[in-house]
Amino acid sequence: xxxxxxxxxxxxxxxxxxxxNNTFGTTMGTMLLIRIINSNFKGKIFPIHLxxxxxxxxxxxxxxxxxxxxxxxxxxxxxxxxxxQVFRECGEKGVKRIILxxxxxxxLIGDRKNTxxxxxxxIANNYGMRFTGPNCLGAYNSWIYPNGExxxxxxxxxxxxxxxxxxxxxxxxxxxxxxxxxxxxxxxNVGKAISVGNEANIDLVDFLDYFKDDEETDVIGLYxxxxxxxxxxxxxxxxxxxxxxxxxxxxxxxxxGNRAIKSHTGSIGGNMxxxxxxxxxxGIIKTDYVEEFLDISSxxxxxxxxxxxxxxxxxxTFAGGPGALIANNAERKGLIVPEFSETxxxxxxKMLPHTASWTNPIDIxxxxxxxxxxxxxxxxxxxSGEIDIIIIYGAMGFRSMATFEDQNNKISQHLELRxxxxxxxxxxxxxxxxxxxxxSQKYSVPVIYINPQSYADPWSKKIRELGGIVxxxxxxxxxxxxKICNYAEYRRKSN
Amino acid sequence: xxxxxxxxxxxxxxxxxxxxNNTFGTTMGTMLLIRIINSNFKGKIFPIHLxxxxxxxxxxxxxxxxxxxxxxxxxxxxxxxxxxQVFRECGEKGVKRIILxxxxxxxLIGDRKNTxxxxxxxIANNYGMRFTGPNCLGAYNSWIYPNGExxxxxxxxxxxxxxxxxxxxxxxxxxxxxxxxxxxxxxxNVGKAISVGNEANIDLVDFLDYFKDDEETDVIGLYxxxxxxxxxxxxxxxxxxxxxxxxxxxxxxxxxGNRAIKSHTGSIGGNMxxxxxxxxxxGIIKTDYVEEFLDISSxxxxxxxxxxxxxxxxxxTFAGGPGALIANNAERKGLIVPEFSETxxxxxxKMLPHTASWTNPIDIxxxxxxxxxxxxxxxxxxxSGEIDIIIIYGAMGFRSMATFEDQNNKISQHLELRxxxxxxxxxxxxxxxxxxxxxSQKYSVPVIYINPQSYADPWSKKIRELGGIVxxxxxxxxxxxxKICNYAEYRRKSN
Numbered sequence: 001x002x003x004x005x006x007x008x009x010x011x012x013x014x015x016x017x018x019x020x021n022n023t024f025g026t027t028m029g030t031m032l033l034i035r036i037i038n039s040n041f042k043g044k045i046f047p048i049h050l051x052x053x054x055x056x057x058x059x060x061x062x063x064x065x066x067x068x069x070x071x072x073x074x075x076x077x078x079x080x081x082x083x084x085q086v087f088r089e090c091g092e093k094g095v096k097r098i099i100l101x102x103x104x105x106x107x108l109i110g111d112r113k114n115t116x117x118x119x120x121x122x123i124a125n126n127y128g129m130r131f132t133g134p135n136c137l138g139a140y141n142s143w144i145y146p147n148g149e150x151x152x153x154x155x156x157x158x159x160x161x162x163x164x165x166x167x168x169x170x171x172x173x174x175x176x177x178x179x180x181x182x183x184x185x186x187x188x189n190v191g192k193a194i195s196v197g198n199e200a201n202i203d204l205v206d207f208l209d210y211f212k213d214d215e216e217t218d219v220i221g222l223y224x225x226x227x228x229x230x231x232x233x234x235x236x237x238x239x240x241x242x243x244x245x246x247x248x249x250x251x252x253x254x255x256x257g258n259r260a261i262k263s264h265t266g267s268i269g270g271n272m273x274x275x276x277x278x279x280x281x282x283g284i285i286k287t288d289y290v291e292e293f294l295d296i297s298s299x300x301x302x303x304x305x306x307x308x309x310x311x312x313x314x315x316x317t318f319a320g321g322p323g324a325l326i327a328n329n330a331e332r333k334g335l336i337v338p339e340f341s342e343t344x345x346x347x348x349x350k351m352l353p354h355t356a357s358w359t360n361p362i363d364i365x366x367x368x369x370x371x372x373x374x375x376x377x378x379x380x381x382x383x384s385g386e387i388d389i390i391i392i393y394g395a396m397g398f399r400s401m402a403t404f405e406d407q408n409n410k411i412s413q414h415l416e417l418r419x420x421x422x423x424x425x426x427x428x429x430x431x432x433x434x435x436x437x438x439x440s441q442k443y444s445v446p447v448i449y450i451n452p453q454s455y456a457d458p459w460s461k462k463i464r465e466l467g468g469i470v471x472x473x474x475x476x477x478x479x480x481x482x483k484i485c486n487y488a489e490y491r492r493k494s495n
Numbered sequence: 496x497x498x499x500x501x502x503x504x505x506x507x508x509x510x511x512x513x514x515x516n517n518t519f520g521t522t523m524g525t526m527l528l529i530r531i532i533n534s535n536f537k538g539k540i541f542p543i544h545l546x547x548x549x550x551x552x553x554x555x556x557x558x559x560x561x562x563x564x565x566x567x568x569x570x571x572x573x574x575x576x577x578x579x580q581v582f583r584e585c586g587e588k589g590v591k592r593i594i595l596x597x598x599x600x601x602x603l604i605g606d607r608k609n610t611x612x613x614x615x616x617x618i619a620n621n622y623g624m625r626f627t628g629p630n631c632l633g634a635y636n637s638w639i640y641p642n643g644e645x646x647x648x649x650x651x652x653x654x655x656x657x658x659x660x661x662x663x664x665x666x667x668x669x670x671x672x673x674x675x676x677x678x679x680x681x682x683x684n685v686g687k688a689i690s691v692g693n694e695a696n697i698d699l700v701d702f703l704d705y706f707k708d709d710e711e712t713d714v715i716g717l718y719x720x721x722x723x724x725x726x727x728x729x730x731x732x733x734x735x736x737x738x739x740x741x742x743x744x745x746x747x748x749x750x751x752g753n754r755a756i757k758s759h760t761g762s763i764g765g766n767m768x769x770x771x772x773x774x775x776x777x778g779i780i781k782t783d784y785v786e787e788f789l790d791i792s793s794x795x796x797x798x799x800x801x802x803x804x805x806x807x808x809x810x811x812t813f814a815g816g817p818g819a820l821i822a823n824n825a826e827r828k829g830l831i832v833p834e835f836s837e838t839x840x841x842x843x844x845k846m847l848p849h850t851a852s853w854t855n856p857i858d859i860x861x862x863x864x865x866x867x868x869x870x871x872x873x874x875x876x877x878x879s880g881e882i883d884i885i886i887i888y889g890a891m892g893f894r895s896m897a898t899f900e901d902q903n904n905k906i907s908q909h910l911e912l913r914x915x916x917x918x919x920x921x922x923x924x925x926x927x928x929x930x931x932x933x934x935s936q937k938y939s940v941p942v943i944y945i946n947p948q949s950y951a952d953p954w955s956k957k958i959r960e961l962g963g964i965v966x967x968x969x970x971x972x973x974x975x976x977x978k979i980c981n982y983a984e985y986r987r988k989s990n
Binding site: 022023024034037038054055056057103104170171172173174175178179181182223225249250251252253254255256257259260261288289290291292315319320321322323324325327328329330331332337339354355357359360361363365396410411413414415416452453454455457472473474475476479 | 517518519529532533549550551552598599665666667668669670673674676677718720744745746747748749750751752754755756783784785786787810814815816817818819820822823824825826827832834849850852854855856858860891905906908909910911947948949950952967968969970971974
């Protein structure tokens with residue numbers, strides 16, 4: 001069990017909540033408390049409300065002084081001007097941890113400078129309290145209970161289907177929560193998420209320090225607008241990236257981006273070149289795109305995505321056009337698509353019809369031998385040592401290929417169906433995927449399946465269930481794999 | 496009605512089919528005939544088979560000579576060596592159009608040069624026949640019957656939900672058919688699709704000529720590996736792009752891409768710089784990525800995506816992080832995110848809480864006034880003349896925001912629900928989208944909604960039903976809008 005001071009922030013046994021009531025649609029505090037209750041939080045909940053006797057079924061207290069014990073954590077969703085007094089009352093009670101959701105701590109009040117941030121920092125220091133925010137969305141922890149039944153959740157709208165070892169620390173509450181509203185899309189759910197807001201007391205670097213040794217964190221995601229403690233950040237990042245990947249998406253750099261950031265968190269934003277140089281030194285994977293952030297993270301998180309040993313891509317396709325496009329994009333994005341050795345080509349040639357191609361891409365067009373596509377050719381490429389990554393185009397559902405719509409039974413009545421086909425499907429599916437995933441591990445060569453059918457197609461789901469990585473089109477994995485290759489190289493050199 | 500010779504290829508009233516039988520899973524010809532039948536083709540079908548009396552319920556003929564009429568079209572899926580003889584028989588019968596699916600017309604046969612292509616070209620010329628292929632997947636035409644009931648389809652696995660005025664001509668059968676397997680994903684379906692294969696007789700340029708004046712074609716998509724008639728292509732493209740957009744995805748250019756192409760269609764591929772220079776001259780929109788191809792096409796095809804008058808983006812967001820990232824990405828991708836004029840800023844400032852931002856992005860965080868987000872601010876930006884495109888982050892379902900999971904009725908029993916909320920939802924939805932779409936047309940400023948919920952989320956669907964353009968994350972529209980802006984400018988100049 002972690003002894004890091006932030007561990008208790010994410011695993012409270014009791015929580016006081018300021019700012020919730022019983023009228024839906026009126027306050028953000030109510031919404032947040034609903035989320036906590038819905039997440040099957042098993043700790044005690046103490047709503048604090050001046051007038052109400054109960055809030056959402058929980059006994060409410062006029063003041064935190066009246067609460068019969070010292071809560072592990074207080075969450076505050078109140079107008080900023082009352083927050084200093086609430087901080088004092090929490091301090092008097094002995095509360096040590098606060099999540100301060102409210103914003104409005106740095107904007108001008110009329111013409112007057114806003115000193116609320118300084119005030120609450122001082123109060124917190126006086127009482128030995130630590131707090132996240134202001135202007136944050138709180139936290140999400142799917143690991144609060146070892147058995148996985150229940151979460152600590154102040155910010156996800158909907159329950160995450162799974163829990164993962166992906167943890168995100170974000171200077172934007174949105175990036176920490178709204179990337180996961182579609183729990184199927186990137187095929188991974190977040191395990192722990194932290195919205196640090198304006199970082200008046202606890203910052204992103206603190207959480208980096210916590211996730212460094214956190215056993216429930218294998219991959220760390222960051223959304224950064226400004227790094228307040230650059231030296232410490234670099235030192236920590238270097239320590240972490242030799243063991244765990246860190247992926248960052250940076251909101252600063254452009255003129256408009258910096259303008260947006262200034263208004264968002266009051267940071268000054270920064271210079272993209274300086275940021276990039278710093279990031280490069282640390283081994284952190286950087287992306288500018290949210291989809292790439294999700295795609296890279298999902299690959300890093302997959303237990304069946306071994307780090308590639310180089311940048312040489314082998315392409316196996318059942319269609320010429322996608323093969324050419326994958327090859328183009330791969331080269332454009334810094335990967336290598338080597339022509340196979342004569343030895344390997346002659347082996348492949350013997351196994352293929354003369355309409356096929358065997359130079360790389362292997363284009364099996366008109367060859368219906370799916371065992372070649374799914375198992376034999378991938379294994380031959382892995383064994384050859386000539387490639388480091390395999391992309392398979394055309395991992396399409398057998399069922400879809402082997403069935404057809406038959407309105408009013410127009411066709412089936414005239415057709416001899418090979419009756420054994422459907423029965424063998426289930427075996428077949430497992431039969432063609434599992435051996436290749438094992439080989440992928442054995443040879444440390446990641447395999448990416450491309451199925452242009454819907455991401456929710458049963459066959460895509462099946463491959464994912466069996467541990468495979470599937471994309472609907474090839475652009476997305478091809479565009480981001482080089483970054484993973486660079487990280488893999490960094491990691492090898494630093495270990 | 497078009498008098499172009501290719502029109503009849505796509506609208507046959509009768510078709511002879513070589514290579515289909517009654518045993519599912521044995522021949523590609525059977526699969527293709529199943530597709531034709533399933534697409535509710537209303538013409539006559541004449542299977543040609545040496546042994547069978549019926550094929551899929553249709554009376555079969557030993558030879559095309561026995562067919563009681565001259566079919567409009569013959570489709571051939573037979574081993575290449577018998578094709579010349581079949582061509583001759585079709586010629587004798589008086590058939591004028593052939594779709595030649597089979598491949599294997601240019602590869603070495605043992606050590607012998609393959610002259611089959613030359614043979615069939617000569618036969619076709621002798622009889623005045625035209626043919627697509629060899630090595631193609633045929634065609635798809637959702638416009639064959641004016642009332643939309645029925646298709647002519649040899650290549651789509653599944654029925655397309657809608658028919659659109661997007662027509663694609665492709666040197667890869669896959670690109671012409673498999674991009675549409677998930678009929679929801681890019682939110683548009685193809686209207687006409689042609690796989691031209693090896694272009695022995697009819698080429699991509701012929702179809703470009705056909706689509707030029709085709710009233711059922713508003714946007715033309717091309718997948719190109721090699722252009723055989725460059726001069727004619729450029730001349731035609733220039734004529735077309737001043738009226739209809741053409742978007743191309745190019746499979747050649749890289750070393751590996753050219754190697755793949757050589758094996759795919761026997762073309763030599765090409766030099767990317769030369770291709771790009773040629774494309775630039777024509778006003779064609781070029782992309783290297785299949786998702787971008789779909790995204791640009793879907794925007795061009797939307798009746799509610801007016802051509803932007805410039806590259807200035809206005810961002811309205813209910814969250815700071817996405818606002819900063821959209822601004823960054825927009826600038827990175829050649830767009831402009833101007834700071835609003837003082838006049839506009841002061842108007843906006845008055846309508847926003849002091850925690851908000853009004854410089855561009857407009858960040859309404861903590862403002863719950865959805866009418867501002869959806870209607871008022873977009874209109875103010877349009878009227879100002881200061882921006883050309885609007886991106887709205889946070890177009891999230893009211894229902895999702897206004898409802899919550901309530902396991903075992905733990906919460907609802909304690910909560911005063913504002914009863915009127917749910918009833919007003921339906922009105923609300925229409926109320927906030929429709930006026931902005933009208934304004935978008937009026938001011939010729941496209942509006943793009945970003946909803947990080949699933950693409951299949953009811954609210955995303957609703958916006959799309961009402962004619963809006965929705966993406967799940969901002970990367971994709973932001974990455975490709977500049978290309979549309981460039982085309983819009985080209986179009987203005989050439990008209």
